[in-house]
Amino acid sequence: MDAAEFHASVYETIRRIPYGRVTSYGHIAKLVGMPRHSRFVGQALKLLPASEDLEEEDRIPWQRVIGSNGSIALKGENKLRQRRALEAEGVEVLEGRGLDGLRVDLKTYGWFPDE
DNA sequence: TCAATGACACTAA
DNA sequence: CTTAGTGCCATTG
Numbered sequence: 001m002d003a004a005e006f007h008a009s010v011y012e013t014i015r016r017i018p019y020g021r022v023t024s025y026g027h028i029a030k031l032v033g034m035p036r037h038s039r040f041v042g043q044a045l046k047l048l049p050a051s052e053d054l055e056e057e058d059r060i061p062w063q064r065v066i067g068s069n070g071s072i073a074l075k076g077e078n079k080l081r082q083r084r085a086l087e088a089e090g091v092e093v094l095e096g097r098g099l100d101g102l103r104v105d106l107k108t109y110g111w112f113p114d115e
Numbered sequence: 116t117c118a119a120t121g122a123c124a125c126t127a128a
Numbered sequence: 129c130t131t132a133g134t135g136c137c138a139t140t141g
Contacts, residue, residue: 026123029123039123039138040121040136042122067122068124078122079122119139121138124134125135126134
């Protein structure tokens with residue numbers, strides 16, 4: 001499996017995350033069959049074009065992927081985009097973890113199927 | 116080659 | 129609940 005195939009698998013898997021739910025980088029890696037590649041999942045998302053430039057059906061719901069501990073570790077512009085996108089679909093984003101950290105309650109919004 | 120670098124995970128304390 | 133340390137592995141310089 002090369003990088004392109006891996007990215008494609010990651011995007012497909014992310015599309016399966018239900019509206020209003022979230023999962024983690026590590027779980028996505030597990031679902032595509034490469035459990036130790038959580039960091040590579042992040043790299044795949046980094047390459048995505050801005051959602052604003054895409055039609056609804058072409059968008060990848062990347063905002064539904066957060067850290068395994070429920071934290072949002074992004075910085076600057078992307079952090080704001082992720083927060084807005086999540087709140088827009090009804091996910092509660094809480095302040096915490098330092099001065100500018102954000103987090104989501106995985107007990108409530110987490111989605112971690114086995115498959 | 117080798118060392119540094121991540122949109123990360125896990126465990127111990 | 130939180131922080132600190134270690135593991136991870138493709139990519140980059």
